[in-house]
Amino acid sequence: MKIIYKITGVVLMLGLFVTSCTKDFTKINTNPNASPEALPAQLLRPALVKTLTVNMLRNRNFNNELMQVTVDASDAEGKVFRYDYRASWSDYLYNGWYLQLTNFKEIYKIASDSGLNYNRSYSGISLVCQAWIYSMLTDTYGDVPFSESNRAKEDSITEPKFDAQKDIYLGLFKMLDTANTLLTTGTAIDGSADPVYNGNISLWRRFCNSLQLRLLMRVSGKAEVAPMAIAKIKEIVDTRASTYPIMTDSSHSAILRWTGAGLLVSPYVGGVREQxxxxxxxxxxxxxxxxxxxxxxxxxxxxxxxxxxxxxxxxxxxxxxxxxxxxxxxxxxxxxxxxxxxxxxxVSMQTEPLAGQIMNTSEVKFILAEAALKKWINGSAGTFYNAGARESIKMWLPNWNLDIQTFLAAADIEWEEGLTDDAKMERIHLQKYYALFLADLQQWFEYRRTGHPVLPKGAGLRNNGVMPARMTYPVLIQSTNPTNYKLAVTAQGPDQIYTQVWWQKP
Structure with missing residues (x-):
């Protein structure tokens, strides 16, 4: 009997021991300082790298071919330099951009929730990056999913509606105004997670407002929004400049620099063979x-x-x-x-650290030159033009020290007040063309908006010799979101490369 009691006691003690060890096991073995989900600092770098990868690869073989930077010489069908490209070209950008929007939206969600991960700077950076990607999407395709996009997981929206481009742009302006406010606090972030500005929030804020200038200028030719756009440009540049800081020198440029280390290997190396x-x-x-x-x-x-x-x-x-x-x-x-x-x-563009162009200060100067030419802001168009040309060269050659007016005069491209406004626009946008070198599809977007710089036309051009106005929607969209695809085509026009997007239409 004593032996039985002893055994029973041991069993009870073991039971209590096991119970005490397993009680609140999950709570005890969860690090209170760690998050069970990815953090903004973990998501930001790869999202930026992957977005730039998509941008750079299509800049090289699409934008550069359309905009006469390069010619992939061949007599085969489907050559972009002849304004001839297949529907399959559309998939890569569309899918790549929406995929990264999911990541940037996740950054916003995590950083905006109250708790350990609350950080207004990450929220602001997320909104800036979302606005940047959405703007490229709508300028490439026209009407695209915006208000209902990337909501399959949380809201079960698997067939999002296509928003009208006008509504998308109005949404982007609100998004960037909100981002500017969020970034005003300057809340610190992990600098190692930020391959663009190394955690400098004031520079993200300058990019935010400079991006808004780019987008305001893009829709400034549409009568229905022109008064709003022009007034906002003046507000940012003149009347409330301290509230809306913008890029003013080359150190402010938004560039993802390819160091060659870790994730920061240029997609021109990893995605394109040497030959x-x-x-x-x-x-x-x-x-x-x-x-x-x-x-x-x-x-x-x-x-x-x-x-x-x-x-x-x-x-x-x-x-x-x-x-x-x-x-x-x-x-x-x-x-x-x-x-x-x-x-x-x-010396090679394939390994060039500055090839990760997002937006540079030179572009901003040329935006200001155009705005000044049109009398929308204070200042001299010629002064902004000279500053833009200087920044365009100094970004690549920091030690170049020739006076910019001397250089421009020797090249016979100096600013001349006696020129017509159209000739001045040509001069601004010819220099802007080189400032936009490597910046995703911005050369193409600006040419479609202004018709400048004037490009020579070869005898082999397709599409009636007219610069394509858009990419067609991916073929997969027609089968996975057929109802909204048809509504978009009905509203915008035929799903063809010649159909103009809203801001292009007279």
Missing amino acids: DFRTPGLASFFIDNLVAWSDPRISIPLPWGNGTFNRWGISPASGAYLGIPSGYAPGENPPKKAYFLSNTSA
């Missing part, structure tokens, strides 16, 4: 202007003894920079004369 990177030749329009100006960003001995540069890693042919006429007719087969060097070269 493929060298394949497209430079277009005549792009290179001929640089040669005519003795531009320091290419390797030309400069007459004022400031050295020889090749900042853009361009290979000449037999010492000469000659390009391929874009849009040439099939059968002409012009030879390739110059091209961007691959990473086998010491």
